[in-house]
Structure formats: C-alpha cells, structure tokens
Amino acid sequence: MIQSYIRDIPDFPKKGIIFKDITPLLQSPEGLQMAIKGLAQVVDPASYDVVVGIESRGFIFGTAVAHHLKKGFVPIRKPGKLPSKTASEAYELEYGTDKIEIHLDAVRPGQGVLLIDDLLATGGTMSAALNLVRRIGGRPVACAFVIELSFLEGRKRLGDVAVHSLMKV
Numbered sequence: 001m002i003q004s005y006i007r008d009i010p011d012f013p014k015k016g017i018i019f020k021d022i023t024p025l026l027q028s029p030e031g032l033q034m035a036i037k038g039l040a041q042v043v044d045p046a047s048y049d050v051v052v053g054i055e056s057r058g059f060i061f062g063t064a065v066a067h068h069l070k071k072g073f074v075p076i077r078k079p080g081k082l083p084s085k086t087a088s089e090a091y092e093l094e095y096g097t098d099k100i101e102i103h104l105d106a107v108r109p110g111q112g113v114l115l116i117d118d119l120l121a122t123g124g125t126m127s128a129a130l131n132l133v134r135r136i137g138g139r140p141v142a143c144a145f146v147i148e149l150s151f152l153e154g155r156k157r158l159g160d161v162a163v164h165s166l167m168k169v
Contacts, residue, residue, distance in 0.1 A: 040065045049112050052138075055081070058076070107138035116145070119147045
C-alpha cells in the first residue's frame, strides 16, 4: 500500500496544514517501485506517446514511468529554466499566482500525452499543464498522481481528461 510509505508532517509549510511527505516512498526500493508500476498501469500505454512531468516531483515519477514504458519524457518547468522557445501559462495559487513553461517543440501535434505529478490538490498546476500541452498541439490522454487530496476537489478543474491517483486522502 502506497499509504504506508507516506509520512504526515503537521503544520508544514504553515500551521493547520498536514503535509504529505513522499520522502519515505522515495527512500524505499519497494515503495518507489510500487508507485512507478502503479502509475505506469493506470492507462493503456498504447494510448499515449510521451510522458510529461511537472517540476519538480513530477520529474521523479514521470521520468521513471517513461523509462519503464520506453517512452519519451517532457519536462514542464518554472519560468526561465528551459533554454529554447517556450509557451507559458499562469495559474492561481492560494495566495497569488505562479507560472509554468514548456518548450514549443516538446510534443508533436496530435501526440498522446500522459501527465504525471506527485500530488493533486486544487488542480491549478495540472490545469495549467493541460492548457500548455494542448496549446503546443498535444492530446492529453490522462493525468496520474501518487496522492490526491480529494477534499480539495482538484479533479473538477481538469475537465474531461481522465484522472488517476494511487492514494486518495
């Protein structure tokens, strides 16, 4: 069970929040393997061509899933981190906004995409990532997460794209 590898950290990053720490999962060969295999199995690999991971923990799981399935990997990064021409998308945070970017040529038009991140909370980051993938011509097939904070109803912001999570809180 993935849950047994997730540690609760109370009052982080601020009082009243219970942070879901994936460090024990990453430290455990069994737990990490379970997460990678679980994410790789949520969608038929024949239905997509490339895996997209969102900075930073989405890189950990996304590259591992891409390697496991012999697929390519595309990073979505914070502004100013990608060296070629990019598309960017702003999204709302609890206090303010943030932005993510993708290379304009990262996904070929019509390519199927599996998007991966560690956590689905309010859905703002993944919604922005879906917009970016579509803007450069990709076809989002599904979103996959290790953890979903279902009480925040983030999947509602992701529209008609299939959403899968290995653990729901």
